Amino acid sequence: MSIELKHLRYADAAIQHGSFRKAADALGLKQSNLSRGIRTLEERLGYRLFERSNGGVQPTLAGRDFLQSARRILSDLQTIVGAANAVARGTAGRLRLGFYTSLSAGNLRNTLCDYARRFPDVHISALEDARSRLFADLRSGALDIAIVTGEPGAEFGTSMALWSERILIALPDSHSLAAKDALTWADLKRERFVLSLRDPGPEIEAILIAKLVTPGESLDVDHHDVSAESLKSLVSAGRGITVVCESCMGSVPSGMVFREARDGNGSTRVGFCAYWMPANENAALRNFVQMLEERCPPLQP
Known part of the structure; x- marks a missing residue:
């Protein structure tokens, strides 16, 4: 019937x-x-x-x-x-977002909070992982968008430049350099660094090598397979100093301080960008990208 x-x-x-x-x-x-x-x-x-x-x-x-x-x-x-x-x-559903930087402060945290206010019925599913894994998940459809450090590239999909963050030095509050309001890279020439093997650790190490190492020299560094938050705990325990993005300022372990790293051009900064697949038809992603465009309009030539 x-x-x-x-x-x-x-x-x-x-x-x-x-x-x-x-x-x-x-x-x-x-x-x-x-x-x-x-x-x-x-x-x-x-x-x-x-x-x-x-x-x-x-x-x-x-x-x-x-x-x-x-x-x-x-x-x-x-x-x-x-x-x-x-x-x-795109006012309901799910947005799957990947990243590998801290959510304790900074533009990424503010962006997610803004998106949650605008679209309270969209469930945000977050994945913190290495850059290569995030890109693999984008290709497979397991992620909608990945926000990573660096400039937009032609690796795959669609990308857009977002914001930049200051590079900060995390050091014990008992360290002699903690008395300075800001640090130059020359101040750091003889320091021991603790760095993560996880992203963006290799990118930060590349910045340190470019800033501190001359031919015939090497960087004094201990590598650890830990998150940026765990690195800060190592610093507060006196194991060395480290370099973090500004978004890590939201949580400060006892016994540790942040100091800005400057060179002749002012603050040293690292850029962020977003990647997504052009064939992804998730309307929640479309709204998220539109919000990113509002918050980070492209630079005019």
């Missing part, structure tokens, strides 16, 4: 208004079309849904039970359609 959804709506409107004419007006239909649709529904059910009279219509006993169930079906369908429309608009 095949029942058309529109006929259920006709019958539901008729029971609400108590009249085929009023129901047809409410639905913007001709009364004859609505009556014909309800008659078709009754024929397919094999029993009458309504008692007709000059004063209007009343549901039969069987019709009352059927129409109560039909109303629940229509209500559930409206909920399903509304939820699907929200996902299609």
Whole structure:
């Protein structure tokens, strides 16, 4: 038995208004079309849904039970359609985001907070991992977008430049350099560094080598397979000093301070960029990228 959804709506409107004419007006239909649709529904059910009279219509006993169930079906369908429309608009659903820098402060944290305020029904699923793993997950569809350090490249997909953050030196508060408000790279020539093997550790080490190492020299560094937060704990324990992005300033272990690293051009900074796959049709991603464009408009030539 095949029942058309529109006929259920006709019958539901008729029971609400108590009249085929009023129901047809409410639905913007001709009364004859609505009556014909309800008659078709009754024929397919094999029993009458309504008692007709000059004063209007009343549901039969069987019709009352059927129409109560039909109303629940229509209500559930409206909920399903509304939820699907929200996902299609990007106001609901899921956004899967990858990164490897701290969320304790900085632009990435502020961006996620802003997005959550604008789209509270979108669930943000975050993954902290190495750059290579994030890119692999983008290709496979396990991630929608990855935010990493560096300048946009042509590795794959679509990319855009975002913000930049200051490079900061984390050192024990008992260190002689802690008395200075800001540090030059020359101040750091003879220091022992603790660096992470995880991203963005290799990129930070490259910056240190460019700033501190001359031909015939090497960098005094201990490598650890730990997060940036754990590196700060090593610094506070006196194991050395480290270099972090500005976004790490949100949490400061006891016994550790941050100092800005400067050169002749002022603050040393590292850039961030976003990558996503152009074939990704997730509307929540589209809204997130649009928000990034609002927060980080492209530089004019």
